[in-house]
Amino acid sequence: MSEHRSTDRTPQYPLRCDHCHYPIPDELQEGTDGQYCSESCREAADDESTMPDPDAYKRVVTGIEPLDSLVPNGIPADSFLLLSGDEGTRRSELLTELVWRAIERGEPAIVVAYANPPTAALERFFGNGWNVLPALESDRLRIVDCFTHRLSDREEFLETCSQWQTFVGEAAADSIVAVEEPSDGPAVAEALHEALDALEMTETGLVAIDSLDELGRLLQRERVHDFVTEVRGTVCTARYVPIVAGATTAGSDSYPEDEYVFDGIVDLRLTDQLAPETRLKQLGVRKLIGAQFLPQWITYEYEPARGLFAFGPSTDAREVYDLANGPRVSDRR
Template sequence: MSEQLRTDRAREHPLECDHCHYPIPGDPEESDDGRYCSTACREAADDDSTMPDPDAYKRFVSGIEPLDSLVPNGLPADSFLLLSGDEGTRRAELGTELAWRALERGEPAVVVSVANPPTATLERFYGNGWNVLPALETDRLRIIDCFTHRLDDRDDFLDERSDWATFVGEAAEDAIVEVRDPSDRRELANSIHRALDDLEMTETGLVTIDSLDELESLLQDQLVHDFIKDIRATVCKARFVPIVAGATTAGQDGYPEEEYVFDGIVDLRLTDRLAPDARLKQLAVRKLIGAQILPQWVTYEYEPARGLFAFGPNTDPRQVYDLGNGPSQPTRPR
């Protein structure tokens, strides 16, 4: 066999390190127990500390059709993702669905609720037909409450709740982490870390933040930047737990000006260029460090229980909407 043929076959079928599971680029370090890419891996394996397959925790599939269609090899789990979109693009539903799909996969989730009280945040799940009560009881869901202690009369708010909101609040009581001063970025970050520790969230699960706009109203710009930078390092990069945060683009070019602090940006927009008399929703991935992305817009719609779903690339919008007389009614594309 020629040397070139050996080289070509080695490139097509590289040896895999028995410790880190990455390809061995040169001659392997060998021992009685396996082949390794480096002395560090061989010595670590001798200490019985073999790493799990990196594909098992370093990437994940969100379970949301329009998003996954643009990231064919999965989203990096060490990413801080910004959902940046117009009002009316179902941005809040996308954040809720990301948490629900994590629960469906059997993983834990932490939801940072800045714009709404915890019962309203939980109602977003129920409004979509997603029952999170079992996840609350099995200790797989935490709500970080950054809202209630900002009310002028917290007791009056609790007394005036409906029977359903009271039931949900009492059922979720042990899963709600109250942040007494959400304008203190360190207290907020510590609350997130305690929730992650309680749920044993390392290399599993997902964190969502409902509104960076609302957080900006509590913190000065620089403090929001510092908060994002800190939890990106200590949650995403250290634990391999992704964070997804929403922000509106209404009245501004984007959020924040320092977009480099985010590993990925998902843009959501409304457009009236694809069908007469209709404003359709579209999604695109502007950037995603460490992942292959398809550079295109995907048209999508939303249904309760089903969540966000994509149109086929050649689908006439009239197959998804009844664009005749009266209100449009979404139907499943054929």
């Protein structure tokens, strides 16, 4: 009679280290005040060194319904995430909402603004009904300005600003880090690190780059690659601060940059295959290193204040796009 063997290959680690909080796979190391996985952790604990629970800072639940439904355990905080999609997919709204949700969680955030001046970048929040003035005042939001110094006449631009833009610009003045040479990748990286240090962003917060398209117009492809590689290492990996960047596919299947430099890629697309004469928006995760994700497309739409929301295939698209009366979605998934 053959011996019965368990088919369960999942390792069972009943104990966790009191210093690093990871499972203890081998013989535990006893300390004066706990149990540890290694001598390094035991000695660090004896020196009264403490480590936070890795689950508290190594995963980010974004608060955006379509994205979180595909990545239920959260996005690794050491990720550089590319939002890749054609025009009309609300890519800019998604980028803006990612920043806002971080601020809502009480975390700091940085926007690297290539595509718009700082006041226009902030106006995207106000246009959604998201008031970022308190975040600017409490030093939880900074704008790395890679736009203004590209203008041929900055003084004329400032003089023609509306009263509201002037007010927002003055309110945000202390939160803007100006980059005089936005075509210089190292200079942009230095400005980003200046903002990170000012907001004490380590193991908290989020950086958004708007957008890689504008960055690519200023830098050669190799230099864009170098910039992404550098900030991925010095911001995401070293600080556990995720970076999200938007880029258009420009009618092609994917962003033309070398995709292996990104830890995650979220695709946004338009499709007319689900509803006759209706171009629906869909979101899918193509790649995400270090996290499980559902390999499917989520249909979504956008509403000011609410942000992006998902709805299922059984939902009548006419209910979602009842623009006169607002969304009336009863079956989101």
